[in-house]
Amino acid sequence: MVKKPMNRKILSGFFSNFTGIVGIFLLSAILLLAVFAPVFTQHDPVVSNLKVKLQPPLADPNYVFGTDQLGRDIFSRLVFGARVSMFVGIASTLISCVLGVALGLMSGFFGGWFDNIVTYLCDVMLSIPFIVLVIAVIAILGSGTVNVIITLGLSGWVQFAKIARSKALTMRNLEYVVSAISTGASSKRVLFRHILPNTVPSIITMASFQFAQMIIAEASLSFLGMGIRPPAPSWGGMISDGRSFMQTSWWLSAIPGIAILLVVVSANLIGDWLREQNDKNITSF
């Protein structure tokens, strides 16, 4: 590759760091709002107040983002909905990460029949689009927060497994791993002490993309009425509720969508930035 001129290099370096910082800043702000939801809101997200129903945004200083068809404060519902979305997103990403990394590392390291089974399972899971897989599983398990987390966690591990497997495969033959094995280190020790630490950067990068996908999947499920059960606020559910009032009250569906967009974009920005940092190609597009 041709070397870039120095000033452009600094500029593009700053630009890529800048977008990463924007992503981290946005996501932490939303996370803070979610964690301290009661501090930032003055209205209950669930209790209705029909006297103030369907207020447009900015019309009343008490309701900056307006109110919904039951007079509930949209801002409160957004912030409390962020709690649910973030929790589901983080928990399901963690589950699929642990599951995928464990399966992937072992299958790459040990090879043989175990590797064959894991690879086959990955191929099978990848032959159904993620959202269809999730819908098929939730149709069996039923809706609800815990079931959504289980479903997403069980459906999303494949990407992690693929990365961990390919890492373990290449590292198994590296000199220091081979010498660790030949000095009598147990498989467990080699996997945990030598291989796992080296997969961490790619895994974290993958996790931020996967988190974005989980947020969208949860919202999609809640939108379809298969996810978080009302009256608990969820972003997907709010968009769905707003459909009946599309003609008159645009903000009901529009605002929660912007919240999802912000979270997903910031997670993707962080992912892109991390990927640039480790400068590795991982198979996520």
Place this chain on the structure above:
Amino acid sequence: MSKRYLVRRLIQIPFTILGILTIIFFLMRLSGDPATLFASQNASVEDLAAIRERMGFNDPLIVQYGRFLLDILRGDFGNSLRYDQSAFWLIARRIPATLKLAFASLLFSVLIGVPVGVVSALKRDSFIDKLSMLFVLIGQGAPVFWIGIMFIMIFSLQLKWFPASGDGSFKHIILPSFTLGLFFAARIARFTRSSIIEVKHEHYIRTAQYKGLTPKGVFYKHIAKNAAIPVITIIGLSLPSLIGGAVMVESIFAWPGFAGFIVTAVSNRDYPVVQSGVLFMAIFVAIINLLVDVIYCLLDPRITYD
């Protein structure tokens, strides 16, 4: 590409399908009582017992598994609980509509994504480049169902340009295919851009420039051709997720395809239909992946799979 590879891939397809069937079968058993999946919402204890008896849920698991596979091998996917028709046909006759939507979306996303990517790569770091990167960020970040609702709100309810649901005229396909294609267009734009930027720095491009080709000549003869391969790769790799996105888009726009019908079936608690829908989806994806592999090899003789 060797014939052997193609044959191997063809043999793989039934094994993948078998894997999916196995997962579906065991998930249904793990969920507790599978009879509840085949009963209406207000089924009594006796109804459930009758279903258990009729569908053989009392038999040993291995017998049930064998029978489940045999039934599907015979083309018997069970009857819809809602419509009292074969679940297979309920899904199968909705396939053309999904294909139509998928092709329209693909066409739209290529027509938008490629030019946006080319322009932003050639005018790198310009205002246009920044703007199209913003388009990429939003296109990849916005949930497809939300985009659909925003489109309905703006172009259907406010401006009254396009109908909000159903199929019928050419106008009906515009909003759903734009909704489904937007995410895809963003992805294509992003990869076109990075692919062109990468190719632009290759030595043979400099050679072409030094030998006096016009910028246009360099672009069409050398850059475009070489940058196309990764872009086609990404289009192929993303086709399954396009079909997945059709699930949401079809159910928002009441598009009469089979993808959206899976959602309807879930809300109807019509599990045989869900099962057939998922199977069709998998067969669909397997065929697409195979076609994509074949197309690559035709496009780029350097690729072999052995």
